[in-house]
Amino acid sequence: MAPVGGVIAAELQAHQRREDLRIARLNFEILGTLHSEEFEVNTTTLRPGRTIELVESVMMSRGRPCLVGRAWRLATSDTSQVRVHHDPALPGPEAAEPHQGISRWPGGYIQSLEVSVLAGHAPGHGRGWLTNPYPMVDGEPTDSLIKLVGMVDTANGVAPVLDAVPGGHSFANVDLQIHLHRLPVGEHLGLETTSNVGPDGVGLTSAVLHDIHGPFGRSAQIQTIREIPPAQ
Incomplete structure (x- = not known):
């Protein structure tokens, strides 16, 4: 996605x-x-x-x-004189450590990502940065909005609270919503994610979205939680 x-x-x-x-x-x-x-x-x-x-x-x-x-x-x-946000900025990509945990997921997109995490990164609460070296469409320039939006759906997989393995639970999202209080810049997407699982088969991952200058918006993904049968 x-x-x-x-x-x-x-x-x-x-x-x-x-x-x-x-x-x-x-x-x-x-x-x-x-x-x-x-x-x-x-x-x-x-x-x-x-x-x-x-x-x-x-x-x-x-x-x-x-x-x-x-x-x-x-x-x-021009609303620069009254601009305000209350989400604290993440430390920049230079403060993060390389992370291989997301490699559990298959596919070329996941393989393309450079993932790094910050102190406090843990299941259900992600703190880190994503980037990749590729344009969105081969041979065409990709502006920052498209570059970063093209990685936001990864939020529900960077620090999952559930294990999508036999005997565990899958948590596919059926939507993605992104609200932008300013346009992002650069090629690095910072994610501060929170994952919650309800009692009746529905979960929610929400994230504060960052670029190198600080927070620029929020995302949310509703998830269908399904048991994965144990391996035979």
């Missing part, structure tokens, strides 16, 4: 782009399997407006919709 989120975010950003608006919220609904093969993206403006727009992209695979992404694009203005 992570790189797919980056691709869809790029489509939402590029659609009838206006320099006086910027993406403030991204919402992804995962409708089915995201097949690693050819796909099609159709993007439309659901709610046009002078200062507020809602744009939607539908990803099609094997003739069926598999993901819907929506973005609220809001008018920008």
Whole structure:
């Protein structure tokens, strides 16, 4: 889901782009399997407006919709004199140590990541940084928003509170929501994650999102918790 989120975010950003608006919220609904093969993206403006727009992209695979992404694009203005945030900044990537724990997950995307963690990183409470050396689309420049959004879905896997092994539990997310109080910069995504599991098969991973200058937003993923049968 992570790189797919980056691709869809790029489509939402590029659609009838206006320099006086910027993406403030991204919402992804995962409708089915995201097949690693050819796909099609159709993007439309659901709610046009002078200062507020809602744009939607539908990803099609094997003739069926598999993901819907929506973005609220809001008018920008100079609010630098009143800016405020209350999330403390993470120590930078230079303060983190390389981490191999995420390598438990398969796939080329995971293999592409450079992962480092900070003091206090533990199951259910992640603190660390991600980056990778690749553009979102081969041969095309990738701006910071798309680069970092393309790694946010990793939040539920960097410090899971459950073990997705035989006899344990899987915790696939069915959505991803990202709220941005400013646009990020750079190529490093900082994650401070918290994972919670309810009593009835539903979990939640939420994260404060950071770049090298501090926090820039938050993400949330709702999860379906499933028992994995023990190995036979």
